[in-house]
Amino acid sequence: MSTTNRRTFIMQVVAAGSAVVASRAMAQTAAKLEETDPQAVALGYKHDTKKVDAKKFPKHEVAQKCSNCQLYQAKANEAWGPCQLFPGKQVATNGWCSAWVKKVG
Numbered sequence: 273m274s275t276t277n278r279r280t281f282i283m284q285v286v287a288a289g290s291a292v293v294a295s296r297a298m299a300q301t302a303a304k305l306e307e308t309d310p311q312a313v314a315l316g317y318k319h320d321t322k323k324v325d326a327k328k329f330p331k332h333e334v335a336q337k338c339s340n341c342q343l344y345q346a347k348a349n350e351a352w353g354p355c356q357l358f359p360g361k362q363v364a365t366n367g368w369c370s371a372w373v374k375k376v377g
């Protein structure tokens with residue numbers, strides 16, 4: 273690897289690392305999703321899976337929650353985290369909405 277290529281490579285690695293740090297920082301500072309948010313209301317989102325309307329969502333089970341949903345992107349043991357369905361917002365690890373999909377693996 274030439275000096276120029278090495279320098280370019282290092283700059284790309286540093287830039288990529290900065291982007292990762294920035295996106296994590298944004299995720300940590302993102303606002304918490306409100307249950308009154310129109311999209312949250314439309315999907316029946318609740319911060320607590322135990323408070324989901326059983327009549328409206330008869331297939332819901334208490335064991336279903338954001339932490340075991342395929343769309344949840346937080347690390348283990350975090351109380352709130354990003355969801356692919358609500359960009360820029362954080363959902364509760366014990367939350368639930370009707371788009372819940374069992375996490376694979």
Ligand code: SF4
Binds near residue numbers: 317339342355357370
């Ligand atoms: Fe939670 Fe999954 Fe609904 Fe997102 S899609 S709010 S992670 S249940």
